[in-house]
Amino acid sequence: MEEKEKKFTSVSIPVPLFEKIKKRINGTGFTSVSDYVTFVLREILAEEEEDEGEEPFTKEDEEKVKERLRALGYLD
Amino acid sequence: MTFLVIGIDAATWKIIKPNINELKNFRRLMKIGRYKTLILNEKPISASAWCSIFSGKTPEEHKHKAFVENGNLKTRDDIKVDFIWDILHKQNYDVRALNIPFVIPPYNFNCKFKPVGYGLPETPDEWQEELEKVTSKAIEILEEKPDLLCVVYSLLDRIQHFHWNEPIVLEWYKRIDSVIGKLILYADKFIIISDHGFCDRDDAEVQTLPEKTPRGEIKGDHDKEAILITNIDYDIEKLQDVFYAIMEEMKNGQGNYGNGI
Ligand SMILES: [Zn+2]
Numbered sequence: 001m002e003e004k005e006k007k008f009t010s011v012s013i014p015v016p017l018f019e020k021i022k023k024r025i026n027g028t029g030f031t032s033v034s035d036y037v038t039f040v041l042r043e044i045l046a047e048e049e050e051d052e053g054e055e056p057f058t059k060e061d062e063e064k065v066k067e068r069l070r071a072l073g074y075l076d
Numbered sequence: 077m078t079f080l081v082i083g084i085d086a087a088t089w090k091i092i093k094p095n096i097n098e099l100k101n102f103r104r105l106m107k108i109g110r111y112k113t114l115i116l117n118e119k120p121i122s123a124s125a126w127c128s129i130f131s132g133k134t135p136e137e138h139k140h141k142a143f144v145e146n147g148n149l150k151t152r153d154d155i156k157v158d159f160i161w162d163i164l165h166k167q168n169y170d171v172r173a174l175n176i177p178f179v180i181p182p183y184n185f186n187c188k189f190k191p192v193g194y195g196l197p198e199t200p201d202e203w204q205e206e207l208e209k210v211t212s213k214a215i216e217i218l219e220e221k222p223d224l225l226c227v228v229y230s231l232l233d234r235i236q237h238f239h240w241n242e243p244i245v246l247e248w249y250k251r252i253d254s255v256i257g258k259l260i261l262y263a264d265k266f267i268i269i270s271d272h273g274f275c276d277r278d279d280a281e282v283q284t285l286p287e288k289t290p291r292g293e294i295k296g297d298h299d300k301e302a303i304l305i306t307n308i309d310y311d312i313e314k315l316q317d318v319f320y321a322i323m324e325e326m327k328n329g330q331g332n333y334g335n336g337i
Binding site for chain 1: 142143144147149165168170180181186193194196198234237284285286288289290291294
């Protein structure tokens with residue numbers, strides 16, 4: 001198993017925004033603006049994935065699942 | 077660094093060890109890592125066992141016993157625990173969970189995936205489809221180099237219930253062996269684990285299924301001997317220890333994992 005290093009790259013954000021974030025994270029657990037920005041972006045992406053992934057689980061789906069559970073004997 | 081946890085529902089040494097020369101990836105990983113039998117303290121029931129593995133809680137603590145309660149399907153929100161992915165995500169790690177069958181349909185975290193047959197694949201076509209779809213989704217995730225991926229294959233459980241003691245079972249272990257070989261290429265640290273073992277239905281301590289089902293006769297059932305193969309040092313003695321092993325590894329690996337910006 002070869003070592004796969006985690007790599008980082010830069011993105012640009014406006015300086016005033018950077019300063020604003022810098023003030024915002026003062027006294028929080030975040031030790032750098034990059035840390036905070038990474039956290040926020042991951043949150044947003046995760047939420048989007050969740051929304052996309054959430055094909056509504058319909059009554060019909062539930063019946064199909066129960067049918068499979070019944071077929072396996074999990075459900076009377 | 078990527079930590080990869082591969083769950084193989086119902087995998088048992090009873091099939092792996094006597095056929096080890098035909099299961100090259102199992103053989104290789106057992107050689108480079110360590111392996112043991114995990115003896116369950118709890119009833120060998122998939123819903124509860126996977127919940128213990130990924131929450132670090134005992135069944136008395138997480139109180140999740142089965143896929144169905146009072147005629148209703150249980151969902152993630154019915155289970156009042158934080159899982160390893162919930163906790164590490166809050167700590168800014170990139171964590172994914174794929175096809176985890178503590179509920180039906182299986183649970184996914186930070187990835188979009190539609191489990192095959194609602195996580196209850198019934199036919200050889202569906203078994204193959206699960207194998208392929210879970211593998212290709214796992215590879216897609218691993219290419220993004222997450223800090224942790226937990227992924228579970230459920231097909232062996234289904235196959236063994238209906239075909240225990242038949243040659244076809246080994247055929248499917250070989251296919252599992254081959255996909256493990258593909259996934260492990262992306263991992264620095266790994267745990268391969270089952271939630272319980274398997275045995276003749278008559279020898280089973282719990283009969284999770286009736287002898288006759290609309291899909292055929294049940295020939296095998298769960299026993300308390302799960303498999304574990306790993307290349308991390310943490311001493312895993314019971315299912316719940318997997319959770320603590322991952323936490324410890326993430327903590328020690330800080331700087332190597334994504335958290336260390
Ligand atoms: Zn199981």
